[in-house]
Amino acid sequence: MNIHIPRGTEDLLPEQTKKWQVIEHTLKQLADRYHYHEIRTPMFERTELFQRGVGDTTDIVQKEMYTFQDRGGRSLTLRPEGTASVARSYVQHKMHGNAEQPTKLYYLGPMFRYERPQQGRTRQFTQFGIEAIGSADPAIDAEVIALAMDSYRDLGLRSLKLVLNSLGDQESREAHRQALVDHFKPHADELCADCQMRLEQNPLRLLDCKVDQDHPSMQDAPSILEYLNDYSSQYFEDVKKHLDYMGIDYVVDETLVRGLDYYTHTAFEIMSEAEGFGSITTLSGGGRYNGLIQDIGGPESSGIGFALSIERLIMALDAEGIDLQNDDELDCYVVTMGDEAKFAGSQLVYQLRQAGYKVDQDYLDKKMKAQFKAADRYAATYAVVIGESEMEQGVATIKRLADGEQKTVAIDQIANEIQQGM
Template identity: 75%
Template sequence: MHIPRGTEDLLPEATEKWQVIENTLRKLSEKYHYKEIRTPMFERTELFQRGVGDTTDIVQKEMYTFEDRGGRSLTLRPEGTASVARSYVQHKMHGLPEQPTKLYYIGPMFRYERPQQGRTRQFTQFGIEAIGSDNPAIDAEVLAFAMECYEAFGLKSLKLVINSLGDHESRQNHRKALIEHFQPHQEELCQDCQVRLEKNPLRLLDCKVDQDHPAMKTAPSILDYLNEYSSNYFESVKKHLDAMGISYTVDENLVRGLDYYTQTAFEIMSEADGFGSITTLSGGGRYNGLIEDLGGPETSGIGFALSIERLLMALEAEKLSLETNAGIDCYIVSIGEEVTFTATELTHQLRQQGIRADRDYLNKKMKAQFKAAERANAKFVVILGENEMNEGKAQVKELATGEQTTVPLNEIATYIGGK
């Protein structure tokens, strides 16, 4: 019996690294004053059709959709923003006194796509959403947060790419220009792009099949169609980034893969050698209009999401390791059947006093128990024999130095804790 294609088991050695990453991201969230939200792993299918967009590859090709026993269409969440936005509307968070509402999430997402390095059908995203402000400074804060998510682990081969998708007026003008530009080449485009040309021509710029078509290189730039408000907004975002000393590159063809994006859009790339052909680590942007589309008041928002799997790939590419809190404080080596209950009592008492302790449960010989202590990366070994038990003492050996001391049983926790 094997797990489904596109999923993976995370064994203890791997989960220790994941815990380090998750704890670091949570601490960063606290520093930036973002609070955790947890939404269901499945939602009504309509949420993603309306929120993510009918013309996106996610909705058309990648969602895990099913009917429950009541005939309701449900979908495993393919991304986090739509669920957070739905929760924001449902629980009327716009009425909270503290605005903008700043939230973060960590959890599994699901997309049916061809499994490859860094892309699985179940993957884990960390993301943030800042909802309720249309100040360019909050855009810059989100971008700074995203960059620090990688810099906190020592990553250096990073590239921040930004663009503006404009407001509704700017996008409509750009849409007309794109249709006029691509219509003479419609028959030369892939089948998906032929449909996108009429429904959502901006999606053409994100196509992987036609990315080398000559018409893509000469396509009208959204930056040429920004109205005064959108242009000034984008310039202000860049000035805020400059004020923080954050380097960036403007890419006028960056559009992102979700329909809800407006104004600021961005991606963070890895430029490390050997990272792979898909260099995007994370991305996000502003989604003015999404809250309103889901039944809420007119509210602006911005956020980003990163894949923890791809973060691990970036660390590997830059040959960076994570310091895990592996190992235990002490391992109880018991000698003889007479002391087994005392060993159980001592192990329990040490744990109650905050000591990470373990013991042998396979009746191994003393030498084998020492080997087990080494494999467990124990700092100390507590040696308990019949004589020690009768005297109410034990031999405590520090494995790193070989120093061995006789310590009363009721003082072992204090002795180990003081080292």
């Protein structure tokens, strides 16, 4: 019986991982430019972290988490997102005591959610995320948004749309919450079962429902922007002003909400407008979370972050026809003829690799012609030929494959010839 991978997961083969490596390298360089530092957290955490941090009423906690008991009877969960884990680490390691604030972190790794597999959505997926904790300055909101946009632009994407909203502070949210309850309660029987539950537990989530999005009550639902107090309204204006000064275009969408309970004030999403990308256009999202650190036992600390899916990023690259260039060419392919020459070939391959060159050789005892074909397939710049006669003289023939120019040199001079370009 053949054993296949679980549904909702995928193998990334070498021709795919090359693209992933380019993406990962680009994102890490970008994070370094913005002065963010890498953090790596466990792939599973205590279930309580996500219940308290992400929110009991969210779809993630109620429907999508991979939760299990270990042999000690403890409830553990494969991480469905990165922010709660980073926040837990921030509290546990007392990063709030660091002299330099905000604490600026990034992560890159697998997440796990039990959802219906579809294009661009898998049950194991990879997220790149940013968290800036320890500042309530609108300028850091704008910085995180700018970094999010650059995550796509640095890889060549141009058909992008940035959407902003404010969810306000606690006072503003409470006023808006009551307005939503009053608005939707007369229509409760017409809404889906999930929305009926959300009406009691988290009315803001009604605005994000895909089932009832065309219901008439959704079209004239109270806007959070109408309920922002003076502080929240000014905060949002300042975020937008920072973006204006940066020259970053955006659209304000008062219906935009995020699927996690910890968001306050700034919320944003980045969407692809590329033709053929698909009906679900959201590439990434994020926002401010001013109460999360306290909710998991830490001191009062403000934070903001975002996360993007590498899988959906690749879909956007494909939709815009962007073929990431990766250096998969060899500097040199060593061709050998005869048993003794093969030993000398192994020695030369090792020496060239120690000198920093990308080198390979034949391991199937192919004829010389077949070895040269392999050198062409690997797009090698040079081929070095060692035969029995060359062995006796301590020389080798180096050939530049682009134009066929070749010369015979001492074997110990091959690295110099490659360095000097023959």
